[in-house]
Amino acid sequence: MHYRLSSLHNYKNMSINPELTIQFSPMHRLQWEEAQQKDVILYPEGMVELNQSSAEILKLCDGSRTLDQLVIALEEKFATSGLKNDISSFLEDALKNGWIQQP
Secondary structure (H helix, E strand, O other), X not given: OOEEEOOXXXXXXXXXXXXXXXXXXXXXXXXXXXXXXXXXXXXXXXXXXXXXXXXXHHHOOEEEEOHHHHHHHHHHHOOOOOOHHHHHHHHHHHHHOOOEEOO
16 A cells, blocks of 8 residues: 655554544544545645545544454455455554544
8 A cells, every 4th residue: 555645743652453443533634635636634734645545444434443344344345355454554654643543
């Protein structure tokens, strides 16, 4: 999975708890950006351009799903399997960057 960072925060020692739900951060906004023709994360310090896979993962981070539930939903949506490692890796980065949070 690839995503381009315009700005990067570095929070160490954070990891996804697979038993807790995952929610997109209220301090950020996920939206389609017509000028870039892609989904982006907007926040006061900058913008992050996302590829389609990253955007699809974040769109499901609505606070109602755990990691395994996200994986199942995405594997069903794209009729594939074996995505857990890629999704987990991206979500770890997203958590460290403050784009998502867990209760």
